[in-house]
Amino acid sequence: MNASSLAKAVIDGILTGGVYALMAAGLTLIFGVMDIINIAQGALIVLGAYMSYVLSVHLGIDLFLGLIITIPAFFVLGVFIEWAFMRRLRDQERTAMSILVTYAVAIIIEGILSVIFGVDFVQLQASYINSSFHLLGFYLPYIYVFGFLLALVLLGVLYYILYRTHFGRGVRGSLQNRSAAELIGVNVNRVRALSVGIGVSVTAAGGMVFGATNSFNPSSGYDLISRLLSIVILGGLGSIGGALVAAVFMVTLEDVVAVVWSPVWATLVYYASLIVVLSFMPNGLFGRAAVRAQ
Amino acid sequence: MSTLIEADGVCKSFGGLQALSECSLSVPKGSISGLIGPNGSGKTTLFNVMTGYERPTAGEIRFDGTAITGATPEKVFGLGVGRTFQITRLFFRLTVLENILVATQRHEGWLRSVARRAGSAAEHDRALEMLEFVGLGRLANSPAGNLSYGQRKLLELASLLVADPAVLLLDEPTAGVNPVLIEQLSERIRELNRAGKTFLVVEHNMEFVMGLCHEVTVLHQGRTLVNGTPEEVRANPAVLDAYLGGGDDDDF
Amino acid sequence: MTARLPFRALLVGVAIVILGVFPLVFSNPTTTSIAVFTLIFMVAASSWNMFSGYSGYIALGHAVYFGVGAYALTLLANHLGFAAGWGVFALVPVAGIIAGLVAIPTGVIALRARRHTFVVITIAFMFIFQLAASNFAFTGGSSGLQPPTPLWSATSYNDHFYYVAAVILVATVLLSWLVRRSRFGLQLFAIRDDEERARGLGVRVGRVKLSAFVLSAIPIGMVGGVYAYFLGQIFPQFAFDPLFDLSIALMAFIGGLGTVWGPLLGALVLESLQQYFTVQSGASQVYLIIYGGLFLAVILLLPRGLIPSVEDLIRRWRTRGGAQDRATEEGGGDRTADVVKAAGAR
Numbered sequence: 001m002n003a004s005s006l007a008k009a010v011i012d013g014i015l016t017g018g019v020y021a022l023m024a025a026g027l028t029l030i031f032g033v034m035d036i037i038n039i040a041q042g043a044l045i046v047l048g049a050y051m052s053y054v055l056s057v058h059l060g061i062d063l064f065l066g067l068i069i070t071i072p073a074f075f076v077l078g079v080f081i082e083w084a085f086m087r088r089l090r091d092q093e094r095t096a097m098s099i100l101v102t103y104a105v106a107i108i109i110e111g112i113l114s115v116i117f118g119v120d121f122v123q124l125q126a127s128y129i130n131s132s133f134h135l136l137g138f139y140l141p142y143i144y145v146f147g148f149l150l151a152l153v154l155l156g157v158l159y160y161i162l163y164r165t166h167f168g169r170g171v172r173g174s175l176q177n178r179s180a181a182e183l184i185g186v187n188v189n190r191v192r193a194l195s196v197g198i199g200v201s202v203t204a205a206g207g208m209v210f211g212a213t214n215s216f217n218p219s220s221g222y223d224l225i226s227r228l229l230s231i232v233i234l235g236g237l238g239s240i241g242g243a244l245v246a247a248v249f250m251v252t253l254e255d256v257v258a259v260v261w262s263p264v265w266a267t268l269v270y271y272a273s274l275i276v277v278l279s280f281m282p283n284g285l286f287g288r289a290a291v292r293a294q
Numbered sequence: 295m296s297t298l299i300e301a302d303g304v305c306k307s308f309g310g311l312q313a314l315s316e317c318s319l320s321v322p323k324g325s326i327s328g329l330i331g332p333n334g335s336g337k338t339t340l341f342n343v344m345t346g347y348e349r350p351t352a353g354e355i356r357f358d359g360t361a362i363t364g365a366t367p368e369k370v371f372g373l374g375v376g377r378t379f380q381i382t383r384l385f386f387r388l389t390v391l392e393n394i395l396v397a398t399q400r401h402e403g404w405l406r407s408v409a410r411r412a413g414s415a416a417e418h419d420r421a422l423e424m425l426e427f428v429g430l431g432r433l434a435n436s437p438a439g440n441l442s443y444g445q446r447k448l449l450e451l452a453s454l455l456v457a458d459p460a461v462l463l464l465d466e467p468t469a470g471v472n473p474v475l476i477e478q479l480s481e482r483i484r485e486l487n488r489a490g491k492t493f494l495v496v497e498h499n500m501e502f503v504m505g506l507c508h509e510v511t512v513l514h515q516g517r518t519l520v521n522g523t524p525e526e527v528r529a530n531p532a533v534l535d536a537y538l539g540g541g542d543d544d545d546f
Numbered sequence: 547m548t549a550r551l552p553f554r555a556l557l558v559g560v561a562i563v564i565l566g567v568f569p570l571v572f573s574n575p576t577t578t579s580i581a582v583f584t585l586i587f588m589v590a591a592s593s594w595n596m597f598s599g600y601s602g603y604i605a606l607g608h609a610v611y612f613g614v615g616a617y618a619l620t621l622l623a624n625h626l627g628f629a630a631g632w633g634v635f636a637l638v639p640v641a642g643i644i645a646g647l648v649a650i651p652t653g654v655i656a657l658r659a660r661r662h663t664f665v666v667i668t669i670a671f672m673f674i675f676q677l678a679a680s681n682f683a684f685t686g687g688s689s690g691l692q693p694p695t696p697l698w699s700a701t702s703y704n705d706h707f708y709y710v711a712a713v714i715l716v717a718t719v720l721l722s723w724l725v726r727r728s729r730f731g732l733q734l735f736a737i738r739d740d741e742e743r744a745r746g747l748g749v750r751v752g753r754v755k756l757s758a759f760v761l762s763a764i765p766i767g768m769v770g771g772v773y774a775y776f777l778g779q780i781f782p783q784f785a786f787d788p789l790f791d792l793s794i795a796l797m798a799f800i801g802g803l804g805t806v807w808g809p810l811l812g813a814l815v816l817e818s819l820q821q822y823f824t825v826q827s828g829a830s831q832v833y834l835i836i837y838g839g840l841f842l843a844v845i846l847l848l849p850r851g852l853i854p855s856v857e858d859l860i861r862r863w864r865t866r867g868g869a870q871d872r873a874t875e876e877g878g879g880d881r882t883a884d885v886v887k888a889a890g891a892r
Contacts, residue, residue, distance in 0.1 A: 037662060088846055095662055096604045097845065100799060103792055104841035111834030119831070218831075222788050226669055233666045268677040271670045275655060278667065282658055345746065367745035377746060385739035388732075396736045397747040412732040453747060 008138055009259040013252025015140070015148040016213070021247035022151040023206035023224075024231040025158060025240045026199035032238030033171060033195040036086055036098035042225025043106035044200055048074060048207020049216055050113055052124055063126050063208055064146070070204040078200025081105065082193045106221060113218035124212040147209035154205055155244070158198070162240075171195055230274045236287025245285060250274075297356075298323040298492045299375060299461050304343055304353030306336075306516075313339045314516040317353070321461065326483065326493040328503040328524070331513035332537050337496045338380055340513065341463055345377045346370040358460075376454035377463035380496075382446045386439035390430055390449055393438050394421040397457045424456045428482070444475050451482075461492040468499045480506055504528065512536065565712050569705045578704035582776060584817040585711035586769045589718045590790075591797035591809035596722050597762035598795070599803040600731060601755060602738035603661055606791045607668030610652065610675045611645035611763035613785035615770025617685055618644040620693040620780060630694035635710050638771045645767020646760050653759040657752070669788075676786035690781040693774055707776045711769065718765040723806045725761075734758055735804070793820075796837070800844050802851030811852060816840075 023045060030038045048070060055066035085105065089097045128142040162168040170191045210216070210224070231250055235242025250270055258266035277285070300320035306313045314336045321327045329337055342348040344355050346367040355363045357373055365373075385393050398417045425431045428448040433441065438449060447467065454462060468476045476499070483493060483506060497503045503510060504524040512519040512527060514536040520527055527533055569578050590612065598605050619641040623634050656667040679685045698706060725731045733754045736744040745751055774780045794809075797816050802808030816837070823833035848855040 031662070037665065085842070085846070096602060097849070099604055099606070099665060100795065101842065101845050103795075104838045104845065106838075107792070107834050107841070108838035111831055111836075111838060114831035114834065226673055226788075229666045230670055233663050237662055264681045265677075268674055268681065271674045271677070274670050275667065275674075278659065278663070279655065282663070284663075347742065347746075367742070368748050368750050371746055371748040379743070383740055383743045385736050385743070387739050388735060392732060392735075396732055396744065396749065410729055411727055412729045457748065 004137070005259050006256065009255040010252055011138065011140065012144070013255040014248055015144045016255070017248035017251035018148045018151040018155075019206055019209045020227065020231060020251055021244045022154055022202050023210075024228050024235070024243040024247050025155065026202040026206075027228050028232045028235065028238055028240055028243045029158075029171075030196050030199040031232070032240075034082075034086060034098075034192055035094050036089070037095060037102065037229070038196075038199065039099055039102040039225055039229075040081070040106040040109065041102075041200075041203060041228055042221035042223075043109040044074070044077075044203040045207040045210055045224050046216060046218060046221045047109055047113065048204040049124065049211030049220075050117060050207075051204065052208040052211055053122060056124060056126065063124055063212060064150070067150075067205055067208060070208070071201050074204040075197040075201035078197040079193045081200065082196035086192075086196065087189075106225070110218045110221060117218065119217050119219070121215040121217045122211075123215040124208065126212065129212055141213075143209070143212050147213065150205060150209065154202060158202075158240070161198070167191070167194065227270070230271060234274050234277050234284050236284030239284070239286040242284060242286035296323050297321065297359075299344065299357050299494070300355070301340060301344055302354045302356065304340065304350045304355070306339055306343055306348060306350050312516060314343070314350070316518075317513070317516060318518050319511050319521075321492060321494050322509075323492055324487070324490065325508045326487050326495065326506055328507035328510040329494060329496045329513060330498070330500075330503055330510060330527075331519070334515075335513040335536075336516040337513055338465060339516075341377060341465055341496065344370075345375060345463060371457070371459070374458075374460035375463065376457065376459035376461070378447075378450050378454065378465055378467060380465045380469070382443075382450050384438045384441075384446055384449060384453075386437070388438055389435050390425065390438055390441070391418075391421055391434040393449055394424055394453050394456050397453045421456055424452045427455070428452045444471050447471060447479075455486070459491070461494065462486075464493065464495045466496055466498065468497060468502050476502060562716065565715070569708050573701065573705075575701065575704055578708055580818070580821045582704055582707045582711055583821060584814060585708065585715055586773055587794065587797060587817045588810050588813040589711065589715050589765050589769045591794040591801075591813045592715075592718050592722050592806075593762045593765040594794045595798040595803060595805075595809040596725060597758045599798055599805075599809070600726070600734040600738065601758055603657075603755065604665055604795065605656075605668045605759070606665055606788075606795065607652075607656075607670075607672040608763065608766055608794065609672050609786050609788065609790040610668075611649055611766045612770035612773070612790060613675060613679065613780075613782075614648050615641040615645045615767030616774035616780045616785045617679065617691065618767070619771030620691045620774050621684070623693045623775075624691070628694060630696040631698075632696075632706070634694060634696070634775055635706075635772075638710065638714070638768050638775075641771030642764040642766075642768035645770065646764040649760040649763035650756075653756050653763075657755050657759065669791075672786055672788065672791065676782050679782035679786060685782070688782060690779060690785075691774075692779050695778050704776075707772060711772055714765060714768050714772070719806065719810065721761075721765070725758075726806055730754065730757070738804070793817075796841055800841070800851055802853035802855075805851070805853045808851050808853040 023041065027038055027041045030036055030041075051070045051073070052063055052066050055061040055069065056063055061069075085101050086098065089101065126143070128146070130141075132139040132141045133145060160168075162172055170187070171194075214220075227250075231246045232243055234250065235244070235246030250273060253273055254266045254270040257269045261269075281287075297320045300318070302318055304314050304317045317336065317340060319329070319340070329340070331337055339348065343350045346362070346365050346369065349364050353363070354361050357370075357375060362370060362373065385396065388396070392412070395412055395417060398421065422431060422434060425434055428451060430441075430445060430448055430452065433445070438446070441449060451464075451467070467479060471479070480502065483495075487493060495503065495507065507524055509522060510524050510527045511521045512530075512533050519536060520530050520533055522530075568581060572578065572581075590608070594605070594608050597603070619634070619637045622628070622637050622640060628634050628637065652668075652671050656664050656671070659667055680688045685691065696703075696706070725734075733744065733749045733751075736747070736749055737751055737754065741751055770785070774785070793816065794813075797812035798809040799812065800808075800815065801810065801812030819836070820833060823836075844851065850858075
């Protein structure tokens with residue numbers, strides 16, 4: 001272990017953390033607006049990876065360009081999921097039910113992917129995946145950097161939507177105080193459907209980057225959703241800023257531990273850090289001490 | 295007359311919002327006291343602080359002379375303070391009878407509470423008695439969710455009574471209830487008061503408050519404004535000001 | 547309900563007889579093997595339901611206690627030099643108790659959180675334990691461990707495990723039933739409906755939740771031990787398996803969360819389905835789609851699960867036409883008049 005490998009670990013952590021931040025932002029947005037924990041987010045990311053796979057392998061479309069197709073497609077998918085499944089959940093026990101419903105959706109997605117693609121591991125390929133930038137003595141793989149930039153751009157778009165549009169104000173109002181938002185006249189159903197649409201559309205992008213930097217198969221969703229949930233809780237449910245900070249923190253911590261101590265313990269530390277933080281801050285870093293019914 | 299429960303200089307803030315400032319209130323033993331004030335003046339917050347659902351940022355709550363600030367709601371109830379909620383809260387999936395039985399918990403050993411059937415014969419009898427008192431005896435085995443609005447309020451009240459609390463904090467007991475039932479409610483409260491129970495009632499229904507309460511406290515923007523008999527309060531110009539002027543209806 | 551008590555008792559009696567006689571009638575080892583797994587899941591689902599179904603706190607990390615039980619039994623059997631055979635079964639209750647002890651600190655940490663956070667913490671613990679088991683030497687790392695292998699004949703091998711699991715099942719169902727009708731159970735159900743209000747009525751929610759949590763870990767730990775002994779080999783990813791958590795939740799849910807018999811029915815249905823698909827090689831991924839689809843169908847169409855929905859149907863059929871003692875949900879009008887009359891008549 002030396003300073004340079006430590007620095008590399010930190011950089012890797014930040015780059016990868018940014019991508020996780022994007023996916024976690026989607027998850028926390030859905031929760032904040034709907035009080036629903038979307039367990040299917042992991043499976044959707046894997047689905048996104050497979051979509052990119054199909055577009056690149058069978059249609060020869062570049063991974064990043066393919067997003068022009070997959071992101072809107074996933075947006076529609078998200079709206080559909082909200083309409084078909086989430087809207088029916090009665091308010092009582094909404095969160096508990098949402099966990100079970102979205103888990104069911106996740107299994108179905110995994111099953112369909114398994115049947116179509118089989119259980120073998122694949123990875124997205126592109127000419128730039130195996131090349132790196134040579135910067136300041138470090139080799140930064142193109143894909144990590146591009147992925148990170150993509151995440152930044154999309155997070156920027158998300159920020160713009162949330163803070164500069166009329167619709168975004170409605171979403172933020174719902175995030176803060178749903179009943180108040182309803183009183184002002186925010187069209188709650190529309191806000192909900194569109195929020196879930198946005199929350200799911202980011203998985204298309206996240207899926208592509210994930211699939212390009214990891215080998216995956218239909219079962220990869222479990223590990224993903226567990227990581228994302230930990231990020232979202234650590235950051236504070238409903239807080240997008242929190243998800244950002246938490247994602248970068250946890251992923252970087254894991255990468256650093258892998259270098260400093262041992263890769264074998266790194267993942268354990270990742271999850272343990274959640275427990276440790278929650279012991280001191282039960283609502284996560286930026287979570288509100290909620291007055292919600294559940 | 296001795297004070298049964300009191301709030302002394304209570305402050306409570308949520309983030310940037312100051313919900314209560316130097317709020318003081320004392321409820322004499324054996325009285326029916328009223329707590330009124332415009333929307334957003336902090337009445338329910340004060341209730342929450344007094345019953346342990348919120349911790350005050352400053353100040354003290356005392357019950358029968360002993361400080362109970364920061365005690366958990368379970369403990370507060372165990373001391374003999376019961377409260378109802380602005381929006382009637384019940385255990386909707388339990389039956390009416392079971393709702394009452396939850397409150398009859400004696401604090402017994404863990405093993406016994408697992409092995410013993412919920413509600414001994416004596417507890418059943420007492421629960422049924424309470425249901426009869428509020429007129430719900432016939433509905434004992436119905437799911438609480440099936441009750442009409444007025445019946446739910448009665449059940450909420452009955453659940454508290456079965457534990458024989460010394461003081462009852464009622465949060466808007468007449469909201470949405472028809473006038474005939476309001477009169478019945480008034481009568482029940484007077485009856486219980488004659489039997490020795492103390493009441494603190496939050497209400498918007500002025501007629502109800504003025505007709506029932508021995509003394510009234512007015513809350514405005516988290517502060518105690520005025521305290522006195524219903525007539526004194528009614529005549530006080532500051533009270534009228536608070537209700538009509540001020541523009542403090544910021545519920546969000 | 548009182549008139550139907552003898553009928554219910556009769557059903558239970560029949561069930562126990564079937565339970566006892568099953569391996570003698572269906573002695574094919576493939577069938578009894580499926581039966582053993584089914585019994586294990588019935589216990590697990592029932593036990594999980596005792597906490598999550600009764601309190602409404604969905605825990606998705608009970609695989610921790612299953613795995614702890616599995617590893618505990620294996621480690622104890624190996625290190626204490628137990629000879630393979632009936633003797634090892636004596637360690638099953640020990641495995642359960644150890645799982646219960648582990649449930650105390652993990653329960654304390656997890657239950658400090660609200661329901662949403664609680665779920666995630668339980669999931670996090672599951673991964674922590676899985677990773678720990680993969681990384682420590684004394685747990686055999688990723689190659690796992692092997693408990694002693696008994697030398698029973700191939701035809702009757704499964705039967706030993708079957709009967710042990712059956713005994714655990716009967717005990718668990720009895721416990722579940724006792725809790726449900728007890729004061730403790732009533733408190734759990736109150737917490738499920740409205741925890742804050744339960745506090746306001748004197749229920750010591752912290753104590754009650756933790757007790758139920760620890761109690762639910764014990765039978766799961768026990769069948770974890772049985773599982774390890776039955777398989778003859780445990781690996782971290784199977785002992786601590788997220789799919790296990792999902793399965794028992796699904797089973798309890800389909801049968802009816804919060805009921806005594808629901809989880810058993812759910813386990814019966816789902817485990818048989820799962821085993822059927824595993825045996826049919828090649829279709830093993832299709833079962834995922836069917837699982838998920840079944841789950842969704844139940845949630846959206848029969849949100850309270852099979853048993854409560856069937857009970858509802860029966861009740862509606864019995865009282866068709868008669869209003870009896872059910873108050874109407876709306877209509878404060880004439881109902882209130884009745885109440886007032888009754889109140890005034892006092």
